[in-house]
Amino acid sequence: MINGVLWRLRTGAPWRDLPERYGPWQTVYERFARWEADGTWARLLEQVHVRDDSVGAVEWTVSVDSTISRAHQHAAGARKKGRRRGTNWKIRHARRLARRWAGPAAG
DSSP: OOOHHHHHHHHOGGGGGGOGOOOOOHHHHHHHHHHHHHHHHHHHHHHHHHHHHTTOOOOOOOOGGGSSSSOOOTTTTOOOOSSSTTTHHHHHHHHHHHHHOSSSSOO
């Protein structure tokens, strides 16, 4: 069952595509969801971290993702080129297309 969950997490495939060798996908999913809800997965991960940290297998370094760094003050909020559209422009455009495609009724 755990191997089925690991397969699903590793591949990112839908639960329905779980290979039969891991059992019925519904059973594996229900167990996964139950363990997620009651905190079993979090406790397992914590135990693995504690064990690995105690033997020096974890290197605790900080990694800074540049996507969260602040932009230069002049770059923040810069105007965008091109025509400015309201939030409903997609709806208006879809209505125009619908009228165009509807056309006159054939008689």
